[in-house]
Amino acid sequence: MHDVHQREAVAAGRPWRLARAALVAVLAVPASAVSADHDMAMHDHQHVDAHELAVGLAVEAASYDTEFYVGSYQGVTPSLTWMHGRFGASTAITLYHLTQNGLSRYGLGDTMLGGHAIVLERDAIRAGLAIHIMLPTGSSLDNLGMGHTMAMPSLWASWRVSPWTVAASAGYSRALADLGGHNHGLAPLVDPMNMQELAFRAAADVDLGHGMQLGGRAQGGVPIGTGSTHVFGGGRFAWGTPRVSTGVELQVGVAGDPFTVRGVLDTALRF
Amino acid sequence: MHSVSLGRVLRAGRCLCLVLGLAACASNGAPATPTRTVCPDPDPGTLTWDNFGMQFMADYCTSCHSSTLSHSQRNGAPLYHDYDTLLGVLEIPDHIDQYAGSGPAATNTLMPPSRCPSVPGGALDRDCPEPSVSQRADLSLWIACERNRPHTFVTSARVPGDSLAR
Numbered sequence: 001m002h003d004v005h006q007r008e009a010v011a012a013g014r015p016w017r018l019a020r021a022a023l024v025a026v027l028a029v030p031a032s033a034v035s036a037d038h039d040m041a042m043h044d045h046q047h048v049d050a051h052e053l054a055v056g057l058a059v060e061a062a063s064y065d066t067e068f069y070v071g072s073y074q075g076v077t078p079s080l081t082w083m084h085g086r087f088g089a090s091t092a093i094t095l096y097h098l099t100q101n102g103l104s105r106y107g108l109g110d111t112m113l114g115g116h117a118i119v120l121e122r123d124a125i126r127a128g129l130a131i132h133i134m135l136p137t138g139s140s141l142d143n144l145g146m147g148h149t150m151a152m153p154s155l156w157a158s159w160r161v162s163p164w165t166v167a168a169s170a171g172y173s174r175a176l177a178d179l180g181g182h183n184h185g186l187a188p189l190v191d192p193m194n195m196q197e198l199a200f201r202a203a204a205d206v207d208l209g210h211g212m213q214l215g216g217r218a219q220g221g222v223p224i225g226t227g228s229t230h231v232f233g234g235g236r237f238a239w240g241t242p243r244v245s246t247g248v249e250l251q252v253g254v255a256g257d258p259f260t261v262r263g264v265l266d267t268a269l270r271f
Numbered sequence: 272m273h274s275v276s277l278g279r280v281l282r283a284g285r286c287l288c289l290v291l292g293l294a295a296c297a298s299n300g301a302p303a304t305p306t307r308t309v310c311p312d313p314d315p316g317t318l319t320w321d322n323f324g325m326q327f328m329a330d331y332c333t334s335c336h337s338s339t340l341s342h343s344q345r346n347g348a349p350l351y352h353d354y355d356t357l358l359g360v361l362e363i364p365d366h367i368d369q370y371a372g373s374g375p376a377a378t379n380t381l382m383p384p385s386r387c388p389s390v391p392g393g394a395l396d397r398d399c400p401e402p403s404v405s406q407r408a409d410l411s412l413w414i415a416c417e418r419n420r421p422h423t424f425v426t427s428a429r430v431p432g433d434s435l436a437r
Contacts, residue, residue, distance in 0.1 A: 068349035070342045103347030103395075141381060 054081040056092075058266035062259040064189060069143070071099040073190050075109070081268075086118040086128075093137065096144055096190055109138040109190055110145045120157075127157040130171075143189040148175035152199065163207035165215075171199045173221065186228045192258055194227030205236070212239045220255070230256030244269050301419045305365050306374025308408075310416035318413035320357045327410060328354040331371070331383050331402055334391045344392030357417075358424050364414045372411035373404055380407075 056079040063072045079092035094109040116130035132152040138145020154171025175195040186192045193199070198221065205215030215238075220231030234251030246267040253259045303309045318324070328336070335348035337355045352366070353359040360367065368374075370382040380401075387399035402410070 068351060070350075101345040101347050101349065102343040103345075105347075 050084070052083045052270060054083075054268050054270040055079070056081065056266060056268040058264060060262060060264045062190075062262035064253075064257065064259040066189070066257040069100045069189055071101060071189070073098040075190065079268075086121075088116050090114045094190070096138075098142070098144060098190060100143060100189060105142055107139055107142055107144045109188075110150075111135040111137045116156075124161055125157065125159050127155070130154050130156060130169075138188065138190075140188060143187070145188055146175065146193070146195075147187075148177040148195070150175055150193070154199070163209075165205045165207075166203070168202045169200065173197050173199050179225065185226060186223075186230060186256060186258075192230060192256075193221055194223040194230075196224040197221040197227060198224065205238075210239075211241060212237070214238075217249070217251070218254075220258075228256045230258045232258050232262075234262075240267075242270070301415070304368040304372060304374060304411055304415050305376070306368050306372045306379065306411050307376035308368070308372065308374035308411035308415045310412065310419055314416050314420065316416075318409055318416065320360075320417065323409060323413050324357065324360060324417065327402070327406065327413075328360065331400060334388050334393075337391055340392045346388060346392075346395060357422075360414075361418055361422065361424075364418045368411050368414050371402070371407060372414065373407035374411045378404055378407060 056077075058075075058077045058079070060075045060077070061072070062074075064070070073096055075094040075096045077092055077094040079090060081090040082088060091111070091113050093111045095106070096109055097104070097106050112132060112134050114130060114132040116128060118126060118128040120127040130153070132150075132154070134146065134150035134152065136145050136147055136149055140147025150173055152171050152173040154169050156167065156169035158165060158167035160166075173193060173196070177195070179195055186194055199219075200221070201217070201219040203215055203217050205213050207213050213236075215236045216233070217236060218231065218233045220229065222229050231254040232251050233254055234249050236247055236249040238245060238247035240246050244267065247265070249264040249266075251259070251262045251264070253261070301310060332354045335346045336352050336359075338353040338359060339355065340348075342350060352363060354367070368379070370379055372379055383399040383401065385399060386395035387397055388395055389397050
């Protein structure tokens with residue numbers, strides 16, 4: 001995703017160098033933090049022997065028009081990512097301003113904790129697994145959180161032949177709650193998902209040179225049992241260096257009313 | 272160690288059957304609301320839309336939950352959750368019980384919220400009036416009975432868990 005520094009990206013022995021940026025940036029994307037989850041995978045994740053710490057900040061703005069609500073929201077998401085060798089961990093939480101049917105309110109969203117590992121590592125191919133836990137710090141009554149702890153294990157793989165990088169991930173998301181007694185369908189208004197679903201994500205990026213990268217995204221979920229299929233797609237432009245990377249993404253809701261249109265600006269700094 | 276006679280087992284079985292039978296009779300086969308409120312059989316008819324429901328909704332709900340309010344005037348109330356008509360209530364009776372009703376299983380106080388508009392669709396400029404627990408119990412009982420009464424209109428469930436098409 002953020003293989004923005006082409007010269008370094010093609011340097012011998014370091015084809016995935018900027019991949020770390022990708023991972024960090026992906027995890028820094030707020031609204032996608034939950035579902036983008038699997039993304040780390042998809043993108044370049046470099047096997048680093050030293051400890052690496054990264055901080056990210058993302059801002060997003062979206063409008064939505066669902067069956068029951070019309071409005072918009074804005075979010076700010078700080079994130080923290082740690083990587084070492086084949087393993088990594090991350091956390092992110094979003095502060096939202098949500099307007100729904102004329103009511104304006106502020107509040108925290110759910111907190112995302114993640115861990116991942118590289119299982120397969122070849123010159124052009126990486127694959128691994130990840131698990132994300134979403135803690136219900138957001139109010140479900142205010143449409144800012146699921147109201148349940150969510151567990152989201154996933155598998156991911158990415159393939160890179162310069163200047164192209166293609167990635168995909170698939171996972172299973174489930175509320176750690178009695179699904180038989182309560183099922184609220186697609187929720188919350190910010191970054192909605194089903195209580196039990198199969199989640200997927202696909203991405204393709206091309207290095208443009210001079211530290212720039214252009215790509216496309218598709219992401220969504222298919223409910224298991226009651227719920228709604230939700231899908232969105234978008235385009236991304238990113239630029240930066242191995243230490244600092246920035247990206248802007250424009251997304252459009254395709255199915256299930258995840259949102260009408262959403263813009264995300266994210267940046268990450270690695271140490 | 273106790274020895275249980277066959278006669279005692281049979282007597283216990285008859286008692287259990289009687290209890291279950293009375294329960295089934297009292298509920299008239301209709302499912303309980305989420306607060307486990309059951310309409311007696313026969314329906315006493317003491318709580319109706321005209322003598323209870325309409326006023327309850329006007330006192331506590333319709334300043335936001337009204338079909339006359341546009342989405343920007345609803346102060347966050349979901350679309351299609353309109354309680355200014357009996358039809359609107361019967362679209363999602365279980366949902367109302369889950370948020371504001373009281374019964375053997377729970378007393379739900381999620382609604383009304385803390386702040387309400389003085390005039391329908393206005394700013395949230397006052398503390399919301401709160402129904403008493405007794406009024407919430409009456410709400411659940413009325414819902415449990417009203418949804419089983421014959422009506423000339425047809426409802427369609429819009430909220431998961433509310434299947435009231437009749």
